[in-house]
Amino acid sequence: MNTEEIELRVAKARQLHADGCNCCQSVVLAFADLLPVDEPTAAKMAAPFGRGISGLRETCGCVTGMAMVCGLMEQSMMVKGLGNRFREENGDLNCMRLLQLQGRDHSCNDLVACAARLLGETL
DSSP states (O other): OOHHHHHHHHHHHHHHHHTTOOHHHHHHHHTGGGSSSOHHHHHHHHGGGHHHHTTSOOBOHHHHHHHHHHHHTTOGGGHHHHHHHHHHHHSOSBHHHHHHHTTTSOOHHHHHHHHHHHHHHHO
């Protein structure tokens, strides 16, 4: 993906999140046009994975969203590398710990943007 397309997807992910989609949905729907499912199905599939899997505050929904996109694009081998890059950039993969870091360097909307950027750079 070229830089312009990546930035369009980052902006779309940020806007989806600002409009009320959870973190996972925001990442997945920013890439929905590349997936073998329609947008409503993608949104439903990603819905329970926001807030660290339905509010459990475990694996960040942004990371889960990246994994879903990779899986649907038959690129599952990319997930470990994406997860490691996300952790390097943001300090963790765990929703609760990421929330504790908020205010220092990033917000959930920034995490959504990071995940979309990493996906775009990798796909």
